[in-house]
Amino acid sequence: MTESTRLTAWRLGIIFGALLVVEASVRSGWISTFFLAAPTRAVVVLWEQLLHGKALHLTLITLYEIAACLVIATIFGVLAGFFLWRYKLIGTSYEMPLAALFSSPIILAYPIFLVTFGRTSAAVIALSSIFGLIPIIMNTKGAFQNVNPILLQVGASMNLSRKQLFRHILVPAVAPTIFSGFRLALTYILKSVLGLEYVAQVGGVGMWLADASYKFEVEEVYAGLFGTIALSIMFLYLINRSESWFRK
Amino acid sequence: MANAKPSAIAAAIHTPLAVQALTLAGVVAIWEFIGRSGLLFPELFPSLSEILQSLWVYVSTPVMIPHLKASLFEVGGAILVAALSGIPLGILWGSKKSWLEIVEPLILYAAVVPKIVIFPVFILFLGIDVYSKLAVGAIAAFFPISLLTIAGMREVKKVYVDVARTIGATPLQIAKNVYLPAIAGQVFTGIRIGLGAAVTGALLAETKIAKAGLGFMIVEYYGQFRIADMYSLLLFIFILASLANWAMKSLFGVLSPVSRKGGDAGMYF
Numbered sequence: 001m002t003e004s005t006r007l008t009a010w011r012l013g014i015i016f017g018a019l020l021v022v023e024a025s026v027r028s029g030w031i032s033t034f035f036l037a038a039p040t041r042a043v044v045v046l047w048e049q050l051l052h053g054k055a056l057h058l059t060l061i062t063l064y065e066i067a068a069c070l071v072i073a074t075i076f077g078v079l080a081g082f083f084l085w086r087y088k089l090i091g092t093s094y095e096m097p098l099a100a101l102f103s104s105p106i107i108l109a110y111p112i113f114l115v116t117f118g119r120t121s122a123a124v125i126a127l128s129s130i131f132g133l134i135p136i137i138m139n140t141k142g143a144f145q146n147v148n149p150i151l152l153q154v155g156a157s158m159n160l161s162r163k164q165l166f167r168h169i170l171v172p173a174v175a176p177t178i179f180s181g182f183r184l185a186l187t188y189i190l191k192s193v194l195g196l197e198y199v200a201q202v203g204g205v206g207m208w209l210a211d212a213s214y215k216f217e218v219e220e221v222y223a224g225l226f227g228t229i230a231l232s233i234m235f236l237y238l239i240n241r242s243e244s245w246f247r248k
Numbered sequence: 249m250a251n252a253k254p255s256a257i258a259a260a261i262h263t264p265l266a267v268q269a270l271t272l273a274g275v276v277a278i279w280e281f282i283g284r285s286g287l288l289f290p291e292l293f294p295s296l297s298e299i300l301q302s303l304w305v306y307v308s309t310p311v312m313i314p315h316l317k318a319s320l321f322e323v324g325g326a327i328l329v330a331a332l333s334g335i336p337l338g339i340l341w342g343s344k345k346s347w348l349e350i351v352e353p354l355i356l357y358a359a360v361v362p363k364i365v366i367f368p369v370f371i372l373f374l375g376i377d378v379y380s381k382l383a384v385g386a387i388a389a390f391f392p393i394s395l396l397t398i399a400g401m402r403e404v405k406k407v408y409v410d411v412a413r414t415i416g417a418t419p420l421q422i423a424k425n426v427y428l429p430a431i432a433g434q435v436f437t438g439i440r441i442g443l444g445a446a447v448t449g450a451l452l453a454e455t456k457i458a459k460a461g462l463g464f465m466i467v468e469y470y471g472q473f474r475i476a477d478m479y480s481l482l483l484f485i486f487i488l489a490s491l492a493n494w495a496m497k498s499l500f501g502v503l504s505p506v507s508r509k510g511g512d513a514g515m516y517f
Binding site: 007010011014015034035036089090092093094096097100103104105107108109110111112114115116187190191192194195198199206209210212213218221222224225228229232233235236237 | 262263264265267268271289291292349350351353354356357360361362364365366367368369371372373444447448451452455456463466467469470473475478479482485486489490493
């Protein structure tokens, strides 16, 4: 057994061990089904909803929102980051306010977005894009700032034109750092989209969870929770895989 | 001589502070113009004077006291629970490499899940009173605190512990003189980041279902379409959160035995 297999076996053991304890507690009646659904029941409900219910459709809505946020954040974030790098005074001036904005609880301003965009996915996309925008701006600016000057000097000594210098030296040099910003942005967008869908009761998977909660459908609440957790974990896994692939 | 004055002004304008001040003044002026003229969504952009007037009501009358108390209880309780569980667990997990290898990926994956989605479970167990919001805040703050404690434990070089053992230090002395100074900076950073997460978690949960609290007030104003009141309340929360963050930073700067930078665990919160 390799080290990695042993560690994975331990981790799966911890997860399934915990689920087993919950299952036994519910089935033995130690914890009322009014509070907690047996994990197997939640998985069955989730599966049924995916096959015959609305879960698949709602997942697609959530994925669409995440994709839209990512496109908006990437386009505007890279452009703004490049602009802030090119104009140093503006870049230095806005760095701190941007960081302050990012660490402030701006998600609480979601009613403003609901008033502006209505109770639609557009409100979720507009606010969640901000969460993705800031890390991409900061990373793009930082990436251009930290390009090794020797690379540029080598390019200049080879008589590369400005366009060639940008394409063959700057872009490959900044890409990994921008990708890190992209990864960070995706994580924040995911959290914001799912959180807002739940709180504002609009959109996809988060709204399903909120609906089930209102109706006190305990099994559906846990099924929705499992779905949300699975979606988050799947995203992080794919991000990690794509980053290691990208760095190769 | 005639050129000296304009160049001095130009130099003064060409500073980050001046650009920030000019940007702020510009935003305020544009907002006020839109608010007063009613050119763009008059209901959405109340004038700044209206917002400040509403803010003055909050700070000069007791209207907000019960809500502020509820939110402070939730956030304070959340950070306490998160610190009391996150620091010992972080130390425990970080003290053995084999445990850390097993547990760390699980924590990192769990940290990415938006904590607000666990709120329905807390409602089922704890009801719609303050404790369910406290729980959301606590679980949101737990991850930065425990992860940064682990990061602090990782910074403790084995050679320091070996040296302390060689000179005959007791486990308590090793904990006090080697581990504590090494992890204090990271733990303080974790608590500071955790505070932000707790504020967001608890107040966001209040906007969902609550009987009192600042988040509850935001949604109440939104429901009654009292937009100026809602803006002023958001402004009040942002100012309060910034002040708390600044106070913690200053306090921990004084308390921290060694000046350290926080680790890059930000992406998970």
